[in-house]
Structures are given as C-alpha cells and as structure tokens.
Amino acid sequence: MRQAIAIILSLAVLALFIGLGTWQVQRLKWKEGVLAEIDARIAADPVSLPVVPDKARDTYLPVTVSGQMDDATLRVLVSTKAAGAGFRLISPLQTDQGPILIDRGFIRVADEMPPVPAGPVTIEGNLHWPDDRRSSTPDNDVVGNTWFARDLDQMADTLSTKPILVITREMTPAEPNVLPLPVTSEGVPNRHLEYAGTWFLLALTWSVMTLTLLWRKKRRNP
Template identity: 50%
Template structure:
C-alpha cells in the first residue's frame, strides 16, 4: 500500500508540473501574439518624414520613415535566397540625408548574375522601416571583403565598413528610377512564436506520464491467485 501511495504522490507531482508547463506555454503564446500584433501595426504605420535624432533600438525598431537624400555608389552584398527565385544578394548601400547624417539602407534583392550591374545612385526619396537585424552568431562566417560577400546583415560591422551610423533602413518600395532591385520589406516572420508546439509537447508528456502511472498502478495491484 505504501508503494502505491508513494507512486501516486510522485506521479501526481510530475503530472502537475507537466500540465503547469503546458499552461505556461499557452500564456506565453498569447503574450507573443500580442507582441507580433504590435510589431505588425508599427511596420504598417504612417511613415515619419525624418529620422529621430537619438535612435533607440527598443523604441525605434520597425518605425517607418520616408526620407530624402542621396544613395551612395558603394554596395555590400549579403548572400541570401528567396523562395521561387533562388540565390542572390541583399544590396546594402550608404544613404546621406539632407542634414548630412549617413545611414545604411537595405535596397532589396538581386539575383547572383546581377552582382556587377549598375544601380541607381544619387538623389532619391526612400521609404522603409528602421531595423537592427540580429542575424549573426558564433557560427556566422566572417565576410569575404575581397569578394564583397557577407553572410549576415551585421549592422555594426557594415556601418564601420561604409562609414555610416549603425542603423539600417529596410526599403519597402523601390525609389523612383530603381527598376532591378526587389524590395524585401521587414515583417514579423523573423520573430519566432513556437509556444504552441512547446505546449503540445508538455501536454503530450503529461498524457504519457499519466498512462505510465496507470500502467504501474495496474502492475502494483496484488495478484489474487498468489
């Protein structure tokens, strides 16, 4: 009898923990969905006519802006791929604002065979979203500076390479006169929301735990023939 009571206590505690973790993940899912809705609302908001003087990554990330200035001739090429199109590069260029500030702009996607093509430079009006992509980790290769191939959008390193502020504006439309680049606007797809899968995992483990408990309880019953 003591063995059965002990088994029930351990099994009940384990089941409570697993169900609690599953419920917590459902709460996290609702919280993350709220964040994603806020991000989408900010991305699609009315574009401001100037760049904030003191940029804050937490407050200004995804903020839409419409700016006038000059697109520089320098380019950094970030290796990437787009579904149904294939491999290519994101083109990163410096952009000089009317007040003299310089920032990075992500102009969009080009196929591999257009790496050396001439693109729009000089005066332009751009529209996009302020961004600080987090794409690098300890496994990201260093950029091939000689071949002008980057493997992630590293805002700090790219800004140092082009002599701009460490801020990126991802264009959501082509500037007038730009024909070949395919804009790749920011969206919330890069923000993971795997909490439903985690919840299902914890609830599945709770179900397995309960089944194992029933199995051991049946095994622990006295054999009437013995």
C-alpha cells in the same frame, strides 16, 4: 504505503507537465499580442528619420528618407523561400542628416549586380538593427564583398556612413531588378505552441505509463 507514495509522486509529475503546458499557452497569447503590436508598428504611417535613432525606441519605426546614393554596394548572402539563394544589397544614402545605410532589397546569386540609382531617390522603409550573426556565422569577407551578417558598425565603417539602417519597403523611382525585402515580424521567434504541445504530450504519455503500470500491478496482485 509504497503504492500510495508512488501515486502521489506520479500525480505531482503530471501536475507539473500540465502546469508547464498551460504556462506556455499563456505565453503564446502574450507573444501573439507582441507580434500584433510589431505588425501594427511596421505598417504605421512613416515619419521623418529621428535625429538620433535609438535601438530600444525606434526598432521597426517606419520612416521616409530622401537623398542620393553613392556608387558602392555590399552584398549580404541570404536565402528566401520564393527565390532561393541571393544577396541583400546595402548601399549608402547621402541625406540631409548625413550618410546612412539602405537595404535596397534582393537579387539572385546568378543576377548581375545592378547599379545604384543614378538620381535622387525617396525611400519608405523601417529602421532596423538586425541580429543576423550566430555562433556558426562566418566572418564577413569584406575584400571579396560577400557578407554573411548585417553587422551595422562594420558596414558603416566600410561605407563611411552612420550605423543607421533603413530597410526598403518602397523606393521612388523603383529599381526594376531589385526585389524589396521589407521588415516583417516573421523573424521574431514564437515557439510557444510547440512547447505547449510538448508538455501536454509528456503529460499524456506519463498518464498512460502510470495507468499501465498500475493495471499490471493489479493483475499480478488481484
């Protein structure tokens, strides 16, 4: 009787592990579809900047903006795989809809701060509301101009702009010493394959342990 109960419980646990792994595979397919939609949205033809951009509706929206940049730049500390540590450069752009924030791109830590473009510019990019801040992220050093997160309200207050950020994909005329870091879907978490593998591995481990215990018990009680 006890052995039958133990077998039933073991099978129930095995079914739970397999079910959770299967669910994560389904979630993986769903997330891949979401990422494909995001990639298609990012790469779509740019439109004019909405009069009142909305985070829920307009995140990743491709836009074209034109205007004159003010002579001010915030440095946001980041790290890239290709170039290592550096800064994102955030500057205000005066547009016909008012001043907004422009993420111009990346320079290395050792590079000199490039001046803002002197004349009118046209920027193709994507609207974004970054979520850079974590519990361990230091407070931004506004006085020392070293920022650790792109906090839109704080940046907008510092640069006297609207809390609207366009991340540059292409600027005309181009800035030769600034590398654009356009929006991609790489930052969207997708660990469902890892989770599925974990649950299926637990199912395999549980099966091996259960069969081993049953085999040992059978040897002791032929």
